[in-house]
Amino acid sequence: MEHLFHAGDNLEGLAQLAESGWRVDLVYVDPPFATNHEFLMDSERANTVSASGELAYADTLTGDDYLEQLRLRLEAIRSVMADDGSVYVHTDVKMEHHVRLLMDEVFGARNFRNSITRIKCNPKNFNRYSYGNIKDTVLFYSVSPNRIKWHPQEEPLTDEDAVSRYPLVDDTGRRYATTPLHAPGITRRGPTGGLWRGMPPPAGRHWRYTPDKLEELEEAGLIEWSRTGNPRKIIYADQSAGKLPQDVWMYKDPQRPSYPTQKNAAMLERIILTSSEPGDTVLDCYAGSGTTLLEAARLGRRFVGMDDAPAAWEVTERRLLDAGVEWGALGEVFKNASGREHQERVAAHSGSLSSGATGNML
Numbered sequence: 458m459e460h461l462f463h464a465g466d467n468l469e470g471l472a473q474l475a476e477s478g479w480r481v482d483l484v485y486v487d488p489p490f491a492t493n494h495e496f497l498m499d500s501e502r503a504n505t506v507s508a509s510g511e512l513a514y515a516d517t518l519t520g521d522d523y524l525e526q527l528r529l530r531l532e533a534i535r536s537v538m539a540d541d542g543s544v545y546v547h548t549d550v551k552m553e554h555h556v557r558l559l560m561d562e563v564f565g566a567r568n569f570r571n572s573i574t575r576i577k578c579n580p581k582n583f584n585r586y587s588y589g590n591i592k593d594t595v596l597f598y599s600v601s602p603n604r605i606k607w608h609p610q611e612e613p614l615t616d617e618d619a620v621s622r623y624p625l626v627d628d629t630g631r632r633y634a635t636t637p638l639h640a641p642g643i644t645r646r647g648p649t650g651g652l653w654r655g656m657p658p659p660a661g662r663h664w665r666y667t668p669d670k671l672e673e674l675e676e677a678g679l680i681e682w683s684r685t686g687n688p689r690k691i692i693y694a695d696q697s698a699g700k701l702p703q704d705v706w707m708y709k710d711p712q713r714p715s716y717p718t719q720k721n722a723a724m725l726e727r728i729i730l731t732s733s734e735p736g737d738t739v740l741d742c743y744a745g746s747g748t749t750l751l752e753a754a755r756l757g758r759r760f761v762g763m764d765d766a767p768a769a770w771e772v773t774e775r776r777l778l779d780a781g782v783e784w785g786a787l788g789e790v791f792k793n794a795s796g797r798e799h800q801e802r803v804a805a806h807s808g809s810l811s812s813g814a815t816g817n818m819l
């Protein structure tokens with residue numbers, strides 16, 4: 458798989474990508490949050506905000522300057538995305554409303570899908586005049602309102618979920634819940650508006666299934682009759698595929714990060730599996746330690762990564778090489794080439810993040 462990396466400003470990398478005609482299916486970006494901090498790291502550990510060590514990256518643009526440079530990059534990202542593409546932008550509680558307005562402007566408010574709350578750490582005991590902040594936000598948009606890749610990843614039920622969602626227990630000890638066999642709305646023509654076992658659906662409602670299917674459910678013992686003769690469908694907890702993910706996610710930051718503000722790889726796994734397909738291209742143009750790139754490669758997607766910080770290149774390169782992943786330098790691959798030729802040339806490249814030379818370390 459032909460992975461690509463641009464070691465430099467992402468505006469320049471995105472312009473090269475746009476020129477190439479390459480289309481990206483999924484974008485996850487975790488840009489600086491206008492914290493006005495310099496993020497440092499030493500060889501031992503990469504604290505989120507370290508008091509000493511070498512500069513990993515500076516997050517010192519604030520206010521209008523911050524928003525304006527981000528707007529340019531969001532526009533550039535939009536220009537390289539496929540029509541059925543999805544984009545996830547990580548931001549924090551101080552910037553989320555500003556960034557959401559930018560996203561509405563660039564991607565369109567009707568393409569807003571979710572503002573995901575991410576629980577990022579354990580509860581804090583800071584002595585401040587406010588509640589502990591343990592969350593940040595991932596804004597999820599699509600390029601088109603109706604065309605989108607969507608493969609939600611069901612989560613296993615916890616014991617607590619099983620008890621609250623399936624409160625009933627049958628004679629054999631199996632946990633279950635029941636749901637109505639009719640739904641709002643009248644079917645004027647068609648079997649779901651007619652009689653089943655001599656019974657019409659209740660006023661203003663229709664059967665959820667045809668009489669044949671209702672009979673099948675009855676024979677399979679999957680209908681429970683109330684004392685007043687109301688039938689309900691039985692759903693067993695042990696046959697549940699799990700629960701669909703909601704918009705509050707628990708993906709705490711790694712305890713021992715290799716890079717400041719490194720994100721949880723499992724969160725990227727969820728995003729990539731839900732919003733892309735094998736062989737698709739995943740872009741992270743604020744790659745940091747390469748979390749998105751590693752997950753994309755592991756899940757059989759092609760990555761395009763970008764970062765302008767040498768410390769990020771070093772960590773990303775180490776993580777990719779440890780995982781046996783090869784890549785090409787975007788500039789080299791796209792230089793003097795266009796259209797299909799890029800794709801062919803990409804296949805021939807692999808190597809260092811900074812130089813693009815095959816197999817070179819930094």
Ligand SMILES: C[S@@+](CC[C@H](N)C(=O)[O-])C[C@H]1O[C@@H](n2cnc3c(N)ncnc32)[C@H](O)[C@@H]1O
Pocket residue numbers: 465466467468487488489513514515716717718719720721742743744745746747748749763764765766769
């Ligand atoms: C919050 S960190 C990303 C962390 C990453 N999600 C991870 O899991 O390691 C933001 C990164 O964006 C990079 N960055 C900031 N501005 C950039 C720009 N204009 N072009 C390329 N990279 C940039 C910084 O160097 C930094 O590595």
